[in-house]
Amino acid sequence: MTTTEHPARVAGAASQAAVRAKDKDAWVALFAADGIVEDPIGPSFFDPEGVGHRGAEAIAAFWDKAIAPTESIEFLFDDSFACGREVAFTGRIRTTMGGGHIVDAEGVFTYKVDEDGKILALRAFWETDRAMATLKSR
Numbered sequence: 594m595t596t597t598e599h600p601a602r603v604a605g606a607a608s609q610a611a612v613r614a615k616d617k618d619a620w621v622a623l624f625a626a627d628g629i630v631e632d633p634i635g636p637s638f639f640d641p642e643g644v645g646h647r648g649a650e651a652i653a654a655f656w657d658k659a660i661a662p663t664e665s666i667e668f669l670f671d672d673s674f675a676c677g678r679e680v681a682f683t684g685r686i687r688t689t690m691g692g693g694h695i696v697d698a699e700g701v702f703t704y705k706v707d708e709d710g711k712i713l714a715l716r717a718f719w720e721t722d723r724a725m726a727t728l729k730s731r
Contacts, residue, residue, distance in 0.1 A: 601680035602673055604712050605704040609668045617656050621649055625711035630655050632717035633700075664689040670702075678713075679705045686719075693731035698724040 604623060611620035624630075629647045632655070636643035639659050646655040660666065670684035682702045689695050700719030707713050 597675070599675035599680060600710045601678055601704045601706045602675050604706045604710055605673070605680050605682060605702075608704065608712065608715065612660060612666050613668075615660075617653065617661070620656060620660075621653050623712050624649065624652055624715075625707050625709075625713050628652065628712050628714065630715045632659065632715065633698075633719050633721065634716055637721060662691065664691060664693075669697075678707070679703060686717075689731070695727075695729050695731065696724050697727040 608620060608623055611617075611623065627648060629645045630652050631645040632639065634643075634645075639655060640646065646652050666689075667687040668682070668684070669687055670682040672684070673680050673682045680703065682704075683700075684702075685697045685699045686702070687695060687697050698717075698719040700717060702718070703714070703716045704712055705714040705716075
């Protein structure tokens with residue numbers, strides 16, 4: 594995987610580290626004031642209207658729904674591509690839920706940063722049905 598330092602790649606790595614550490618405050622602090630999380634993009638069980646989670650309060654609420662209940666989240670990325678102020682990671686996110694149930698979401702995961710390196714947009718392109726088809730127990 595490409596590891597050249599790039600502002601969006603650095604922000605993406607910091608985001609992933611905060612999620613792995615289960616550090617909500619550090620994760621929310623990585624976002625610009627008007628930052629948005631779309632994970633996955635469009636309507637989902639985390640975002641029924643499909644408009645995303647914009648601003649610190651909404652991003653923190655997304656954490657409480659999507660990240661806090663998990664046992665662990667691993668970022669199994671094959672590569673990343675940085676252009677402009679954005680980066681796209683390709684690969685899988687493996688989520689271990691309560692009871693040892695594991696789901697892999699394969700897709701493309703993008704981060705866009707502002708001039709200060711704050712995350713303007715975290716967007717996740719993955720399909721719920723495909724991810725749920727990977728459900729297994731430890």
